[in-house]
Amino acid sequence: MKLDRGYISPYFITNSKAQKCELEDPLILIHDKKVTNMHAVVKVLEMALKKQRPLLIVAEDVESEALGTLIINKLRAGIKVCAVKAPGFGENRKANLQDLAILTGGEVITEELGMNLENVEPHMLGSCKKVTVSKDDTVILDGAGDKKSIEERADQIRSAVENSTSDYDKEKLQERLAKLSGGVAVLKIGGASEAEVGEKKDRVTDALNATKAAVEEGIVPGGGVALLYASKELDKLQTANFDQKIGVQIIQNALKTPVHTIASNAGVEGAVVVGKLLEQGNTDLGYDAAKDEYVDMVKAGIIDPLKVIRTALVDAASVSSLMTTTESIIVEIPKEEAPAPAMGGMGGMDY
Template identity: 35%
Template sequence: MLVPTSNRNDKNFNNKYISLLGPESRQKLLEGIHAISDMVSTTLGPQGKCVLLNDEANNIRLTKDGVTVARNFFNVDPIKNTGAQLIKNIASEVNNKSGDGTTTTTVLACKLLSLYNKTILEGHNSNELRKQLAEASSIVTEFISNYVKIANNKDIYNIALISSNNHKNISEILYKIYSELGHDAVITINNYPANKDNVSFTDGYSIDHGFSSSFFINNFKLNQCDLSGSVNILLSNSELTSMNSLIEVFEHSLKTNKPLLIITKSISDELLETIIVNKLKHQLDVCVIKLEESDLNKIDVLNDISVLTGATIVNPMSKNVISIESLGQLKEAIVTKNSCTIISGNGDKDKKEMYINDLTSSLKHTKDLSKKIKLDKRIAKLKNKIAKIDLEAANQLEFGEIYDRAEDAINAVKTAIKSGILPGGGVMLYMASLYLDEINKNLNKQGYSILSEALKTPIETMLRNANLKINETLEKINYLNKPIESKNGDFIGINFKNNEYVKMIDNGIIDPADVVLDSITKSVNLANQFSSINGLIYSNV
C-alpha cells in the first residue's frame, strides 16, 4: 500500500516523498518494466517495426533503434517510471560497452525479472534462487563462449547489414572502410542529410579522452560537442589554473568567431567553471579535454596532436599569458564523453613526415616489447585517415532513422571485431536454453528453469514480430540442431528474410559475442538486485 514516509520530522518531507513497502513495490516496478519492454521489443529482429518519437520540443523522429526508444521512454506514473529506469540503466550499460544489444537485453531482463518475482511470491527461498541463477549463468556463458569465432571482412559486412536493418549501402560503406583502414578505423557520420550515401577519407586523429563537463555539449541529439569551421586548438603540458593566462586566447576566439578546443594535462575546478560560465555567457563554442590521470603517455598524445595541428605545447605559469601564436588549427573536432576525433589538422606536412620517420626509427631500434607496441600504434594512428560517412535522406525525419541504423552498424562491427561473433537471430540464446534444460533434467533447480525460459524470449519476440508460429518454429529449430555437440560452431535457425531454415554464420546471420554475453550477465545481475527490493521511496513533486 502507499503510505507517507514517517521517519522524518521535516513537515515538508512528508508532502514531497511517498514510500511503498512490501512485495507490492516490486509488482509496481514490474508494471513499468513490462511497459518499456513492450515498446522496445516491437523493434526487435528484421521484421520489427519502427517507433515514432515526439520530444518536449515537438521534434518528431522515426526510429527502429532500441536504445533510442528506451532513452525516450517515459511513464507518467513515478513508480512505473522507476521500474523502466532500471531497464534503461542495464540496457545503456550493454550499449555503452558493446554498442548494440539494447533490445535483446530489455526483453531478456524483463522476462527474467518477471519469472524471478513470481517464483519468490510462490514461496521459494530468494537466497537459494540467487545461488542457482548464478550457477546457471556460469553454465550458459561457458557454453556460449565455446562457439565464439573471430570476425573476418565478410562478417563485418554481415554484422553491419543486420544491425542497420538490411541497409545495403551502409553495409558496403563499412566493408570498404574496414578493408582500406583496417580494424582500428575511426569513423564519423555527418550530421545532416546528403544527396547520396557516400564515404570520404581525410586526415585525422582520435584519442580516448572526452569532454571534461557535459556543459560543453552543443549537439544534444548525439550528446557530443561538435566544433567546425576553422577551429583553434590549445595544448598544455601543465595544469591550467588561471583565466588570466587564457585571456588573449579567449578574446582572439571571440573576435574571430572561431571555436576553441583545449587539451590539457590538468585543469583546476575553479578555472573549468569559469570557462563554462564564459561559454554560456558569450555563446563561444569551446570544449576542454583533460587527459586522464591514468594515462602515462600524455606527452606523446600532445606531441602527436601538435604535429598534426601546428599547435605549440605550452607550459604556462599562473601569471603568464598564453600567446595566440601557440594556437594550432583544425577543420573539425567531434568530442564525446570518452573520445575526441580531430579532423584535417593544419600542421606542416613535411614536419609530420619527418616526425613519423623519427618514430619509425625509434621503433626499429627499441628492444622493449611494450614500447614497440605503443610506437607501432602511434605511427598507425598518425598515418591513418578518418572515414566520414554521408547518409542519403529526403528529410530530417528520415535522416534521424537512417542515422540510428548507421550508428548501430558501426558499434556492432566494432564489438564483433573486438569480441568475435556468434550465431545470431536469437538462436544462440535459444540453444543455450536447451543445453541448460538438458543439464537441469535431473537437478530440477528452479533458478536454472527461470534463466532457461528467459533465454528463449528474444527469438520468441522476433518470431512474434514476423507473425510466425512460435512453438512450431522452435520445435523445428530444436530438431534440426540435434545433437547440439555436433554443430561445430554453427547452428541452424530461421532466416527472417525468406523464412527458410539455414546455418546462421554461413548465411551471415550473426551477433557480436559481447552483445550476447553481456545481455545475460547484466540481466542476471539486475534480477538478483531486484529480488532484494522490499520497498521504495519516490518524489511526489
C-alpha cells in the first residue's frame, strides 16, 4: 500500500543518501486523532523496544511535545521510529486508516470505540515486512493482515463503487481499492562492484520514473520527432506582425534541434534528416541513429513519456521568456584550451 504522505520530520531519516526512512519488520500504530500525549508515546516506544522492532506511527498529526519525544529517542537511544500524517480528510481519512489496519493486521485506535493511546496493547499494533518513507509518500510492503479479511474489504469497496452516484465518491473509493489491492515489486540489482551496482541502480531508477511519467500522461514517438512534427503545426499559427512571425520561427528552429543533434552525433547531416522527415506525412516515422535507418519509432520501441517532453518544453519556454526580459546576463568567459606541447626528442635513438 502507498500512502500519499511522507515523514513529519526529516530527523526520522535512516538512509541519508536516498533521504528516506526505511524500517524492517516494524510495528504500526494507527490513530485517527492527533498524538499529543508524550507519556502515551513513551509507552508505545517501550513496546517496540521490548520486541526489538522499529515503530511506525500513522496519525492525524503528532504535536510538538510528542514529536520531540520521538525525535530524541531516535537520535539518542537509536530507536528506529517514524511518524506519518494520515492521508485524506474527514470520513475518507477514517476509511483509509481502516484499510491500513486490515492490511497490516492492526486496529485503528479511535475514541469512538472507547479506545485511547494510554490503553494500547501489543495486539492492537499492525505490522508488515518493510516500510519505506520519503518526503512525499509512504510505501508499506507485505502487510501482516489476514488475506481473507483484505479480500472481503476489497469486495466491500467494489460494491460501494457500483452503488455510488457521486463521481467524487467513486474516485475516492477507486483510489482506496487500488491501494488495498495493488501489488509492489522489489527489484534486486546486482553487479561485480559497488560502482557497477550504483550505476545500474541509477538506470533502473530513471526507467521507473520514465514509466511512471508514461502511465500518467502517455507516450509519444521518441528520438525528438514529436517536437519536430509539432514544429509543422506552428505553420498554421496566424501572426499579427513581423516580430511574432520571427518568434514562431525561433520556436520552430528550437523544436527541430533534438533530431538535428541526434543525427549529427551519429555522423549524419542533421539538416538532411530533418528535411526528409518533414517532407513525408507519417508522424511516427523517425531516424534510428543506432541502425542508421528511418523506422516507425513506436514499433521500434523508441518512445518518450509525454510528460517529460511537455515539461522540458514548458521549462525551456520559461527560461527563454526570462532571458528576453532580462537587462543583462552574466556568464563565464569560455577558456580556450592550450594545445598539447610537442613531445621532446628522446636520447639514444640516433644511428
